[in-house]
Amino acid sequence: MTVHVSGCSSAAADQLVSREIRTESGQREVFCGLTGIVWLHRKIQDAFFLVVGSRTCAHLIQSAAGVMIFAEPRFGTAIMEEKDLAGLTDANDELDRVVTQLLARRPDIKLLFLVGSCPSEVIKLDLSRAALRLSQRFSPGVRILNYSGSGIETTFTQGEDACLASLVPELPVQADAKPSLLVVGSLADVVEDQFMRMFDALGVRNVAFFPPRKSTALPSVGPNTKILMAQPFLPDTVRALEERGAKRLAAPFPLGVEGTTGWLRAAADAFGVDPAQFDKVTAPNRARAERALAAFKNELGGRRIFFFPDSQLEIPLARFLSRELDMQLVEVATPYLHREQLAEELKLLPAGVAITEGQDVDDQLDRCRLARPDIVVCGLGLANPLEAEGITTKWSIELVFTPIQGYEQAADLAELFARPLVRRAKLVA
Amino acid sequence: MQLTVWTYEGPPHIGAMRVATGMEQLHYVLHAPQGDTYADLLFTMIERRNKRPPVTYTTFAARDLGKDTAELFMTAARNAYARFKPQAMIVGASCTGSLIQDDPGGLAKSLGFSIPVIPIDLPAYQRKENWGASETFYQLVRAIAGPKAPPPGTKRPDRPAGQRAKCNLLGPTALGFRHRDDVAEITRLLAQLGIDVNVVAPMGATPADLTRLGDADFNVVLYPEVASQVASWLQRIFHQPFTKTIPIGVSATREFVREVAGLAGVDPEPVLAVASTRLPWYSHSVDSTYLTNKRVFIFGDATHVIASARIASEELGFKVVGLGTYSREFGRDVREAAAKYGVEALITDDYLEVEAKVAELHPELVLGTQMERHIAKRLGVPCAVISAPVHVQDFPARYAPQMGFEGANVIFDTWVHPLMMGLEEHLLAMFKDDFEFKDGALPSHLGTGHAPASAPAVAEVAVALPQSAPVLDGAASEPAPTAPAPTGAVWAPEAEKELLKIPFFVRGKARRNTERFANENGVATITVETLYDAKAHFAR
Numbered sequence: 001m002t003v004h005v006s007g008c009s010s011a012a013a014d015q016l017v018s019r020e021i022r023t024e025s026g027q028r029e030v031f032c033g034l035t036g037i038v039w040l041h042r043k044i045q046d047a048f049f050l051v052v053g054s055r056t057c058a059h060l061i062q063s064a065a066g067v068m069i070f071a072e073p074r075f076g077t078a079i080m081e082e083k084d085l086a087g088l089t090d091a092n093d094e095l096d097r098v099v100t101q102l103l104a105r106r107p108d109i110k111l112l113f114l115v116g117s118c119p120s121e122v123i124k125l126d127l128s129r130a131a132l133r134l135s136q137r138f139s140p141g142v143r144i145l146n147y148s149g150s151g152i153e154t155t156f157t158q159g160e161d162a163c164l165a166s167l168v169p170e171l172p173v174q175a176d177a178k179p180s181l182l183v184v185g186s187l188a189d190v191v192e193d194q195f196m197r198m199f200d201a202l203g204v205r206n207v208a209f210f211p212p213r214k215s216t217a218l219p220s221v222g223p224n225t226k227i228l229m230a231q232p233f234l235p236d237t238v239r240a241l242e243e244r245g246a247k248r249l250a251a252p253f254p255l256g257v258e259g260t261t262g263w264l265r266a267a268a269d270a271f272g273v274d275p276a277q278f279d280k281v282t283a284p285n286r287a288r289a290e291r292a293l294a295a296f297k298n299e300l301g302g303r304r305i306f307f308f309p310d311s312q313l314e315i316p317l318a319r320f321l322s323r324e325l326d327m328q329l330v331e332v333a334t335p336y337l338h339r340e341q342l343a344e345e346l347k348l349l350p351a352g353v354a355i356t357e358g359q360d361v362d363d364q365l366d367r368c369r370l371a372r373p374d375i376v377v378c379g380l381g382l383a384n385p386l387e388a389e390g391i392t393t394k395w396s397i398e399l400v401f402t403p404i405q406g407y408e409q410a411a412d413l414a415e416l417f418a419r420p421l422v423r424r425a426k427l428v429a
Numbered sequence: 430m431q432l433t434v435w436t437y438e439g440p441p442h443i444g445a446m447r448v449a450t451g452m453e454q455l456h457y458v459l460h461a462p463q464g465d466t467y468a469d470l471l472f473t474m475i476e477r478r479n480k481r482p483p484v485t486y487t488t489f490a491a492r493d494l495g496k497d498t499a500e501l502f503m504t505a506a507r508n509a510y511a512r513f514k515p516q517a518m519i520v521g522a523s524c525t526g527s528l529i530q531d532d533p534g535g536l537a538k539s540l541g542f543s544i545p546v547i548p549i550d551l552p553a554y555q556r557k558e559n560w561g562a563s564e565t566f567y568q569l570v571r572a573i574a575g576p577k578a579p580p581p582g583t584k585r586p587d588r589p590a591g592q593r594a595k596c597n598l599l600g601p602t603a604l605g606f607r608h609r610d611d612v613a614e615i616t617r618l619l620a621q622l623g624i625d626v627n628v629v630a631p632m633g634a635t636p637a638d639l640t641r642l643g644d645a646d647f648n649v650v651l652y653p654e655v656a657s658q659v660a661s662w663l664q665r666i667f668h669q670p671f672t673k674t675i676p677i678g679v680s681a682t683r684e685f686v687r688e689v690a691g692l693a694g695v696d697p698e699p700v701l702a703v704a705s706t707r708l709p710w711y712s713h714s715v716d717s718t719y720l721t722n723k724r725v726f727i728f729g730d731a732t733h734v735i736a737s738a739r740i741a742s743e744e745l746g747f748k749v750v751g752l753g754t755y756s757r758e759f760g761r762d763v764r765e766a767a768a769k770y771g772v773e774a775l776i777t778d779d780y781l782e783v784e785a786k787v788a789e790l791h792p793e794l795v796l797g798t799q800m801e802r803h804i805a806k807r808l809g810v811p812c813a814v815i816s817a818p819v820h821v822q823d824f825p826a827r828y829a830p831q832m833g834f835e836g837a838n839v840i841f842d843t844w845v846h847p848l849m850m851g852l853e854e855h856l857l858a859m860f861k862d863d864f865e866f867k868d869g870a871l872p873s874h875l876g877t878g879h880a881p882a883s884a885p886a887v888a889e890v891a892v893a894l895p896q897s898a899p900v901l902d903g904a905a906s907e908p909a910p911t912a913p914a915p916t917g918a919v920w921a922p923e924a925e926k927e928l929l930k931i932p933f934f935v936r937g938k939a940r941r942n943t944e945r946f947a948n949e950n951g952v953a954t955i956t957v958e959t960l961y962d963a964k965a966h967f968a969r
Binding site (some may be wrong): 028034053077081082091116123150363379381383 | 430431432433434436438439440442443462463464466468469470471473474475476479480481485486487488489490492493494505510512523524525528529552553554555557633758817826
């Protein structure tokens, strides 16, 4: 377990506040990238995710889907057995057999992801070749792609990055020279629709969302495509899109009023929208969101919050809570810190805030207990034990599954943090 | 490779975690990648424990694979030893950890801790959770109690006259189905008999407690899946006999009382004379008449399904139409039990196979696990949970044992509540034309306030499931088109109209039975006659 403290500055990010960042590598209490399947299979509605892994992977997905709310999920596991480890040729035959069996049973599948896991990566089962081989057999009806959601390579939300990056080569080439906007990262349908209306009102045309709801409606990409990141955990996807000629717009993430405004403004500026027009279009939404947020300022203002690393949403969330709700940031930990893509966010964080990249969970728990924050954001494994110690918690996974982006959700986001505090105050027994 | 959607059992290291988490002062160092820490939430969220499991994961990453993962393991073990100061440590690897072949046992030994360090070698690609729990418990007991073993050939000294008999309770673990309450109930029952409990293990025991296992006169095996290997070993090494009866249900509890009384040399009759449980009287009460021959399907771990089948058949008057388990290690016992009820046991860990079986048998009640709860919900069949794996709501706040006489009371309530009560069924039939009982209105006993799907859709789902190969995609999320009967019998309009006169809560079954009857008899068009022929055919 190593800890070192380094200065953080990046030439690419202009005016980036130079700050100290603690880096930890010890036991991590974070889901692996396979968990992304739980929301991705609801987003891309004709896709199926087949984990090629162990019984542990199957058990993880089922436990992460928690109470098993989906009686008929569009994901499954090909559980490797002793004989699959013995010879890789056998494993490939077995995989072909399982995929054939699956597609025979599920003729509605248009896109099949073979998802690599820790064991399949360690034994070097080549899923990209398997995907190619199977694609040849099942095209054109079914497109078969692969990515890795293994815990040795990805953490929690990185699974979405790996999934989307694997889709990028499938995107058609943009045919015309008209500028287009590509919003990258899974958003709830309702949030997508709100943003679409907003772009429309601003006069920003040719807007597409990635991933799409249907795998048959993949957006096109080319040198005239501008990328607006909706989620902070997608560096590989963005890099792949940039290799296709697209340009990333520097922007904060659309959390809270300020973040949403900055995010929309980045698009508006890139598409030459008149600033006065921008203000006119966004002013009513901004005012409404601020009114809704005011109610939570009393509840949350001055409260001390501590983030365990989980979703990589921690930095934008901390920025929102500190700037719009006056919360005090005790420690903000994130599994990975993408200094360039988070540059706009880091500029807005208060100076001197304690940022941690990575985790050594026992040491971090010690710091947390010592600091006695008012509320802690953490994963499911830590929440109840902390509650038992009298520390109020918020499940970080809820922040991934709930629509929290945009003006209309700003107060909902604040409420997610207020509710545990309100609850603790209510309970007398 | 095995294609699966849901699994009944986790990997074997989860079984080891259930043992470690149940115990005190024991720490588990697990060579595992990031992601395997998900297992913590099983204990903190599903079982709602207030402490983290005593497990340190090495959480190695891809970049570590080229370097020294063995060093990573040793650092984690050293830190865990220093931080948690356990009485003993178990070390092992998860499925991925085992692939990188670092030998946690050897590495840990080289660290020279002054506590017992027990390597637990679990073949992750062959075995599963319950086996892992059993093996972990066995290795722990062997390593910790073993040194106290009497020399081979020595006879167990007789208990001094006047000294109370004492026994160990073996098998309860963390995340077990009602283990906490079962232990309390059985301890109370034994106390009534004048028998003391020496050690309860693994749940609640420290490694130091395990050194005292040999002090007991005999062992009580509560959960054979976890404890039978240990019990056999203790019998061989410490000459302690162990109990065979699992005290679930009234008759079994009575037999259990006699069995332990025999082993302890006490008189069971005073306890049996005062033992009270309401199950037998409730079963005899007139409102239970309607339970007669209710067709029940039972699936779960071996211990609970064998006990449940007996209760269902002998104590509630149900008819067992299907019985199965995912515990392959106990396949023979379950097959023997099934033979008693004239059914063939379903031994499988494929949830889709179980689903197909339930659809085919269309029972009136399903007793199962969390998976069967889902299956039953989709098929519109009432369900009660009897075995792990379970939902968070199956760890109730109230005292709700399954074992002993109080357990029998709990079981009566739990199984009968999902069904309609006798009087309720009569009233619904009598007032079926009342506007409040219109189609789609759920009977009050389902009590959810919202229909799972609409009732007719549920009936269609059941029909759409082919009897042969299980389908991965059932029709719940994407409803089947108005379900044609499997081989295409068509409903004549007047027969369809007649069907609507049948109370809605049994209509689905009537439809299925009629279609099955039509298909089996080569009837192409279902007429009113066919409907009543089928009714006569399936009449009990």
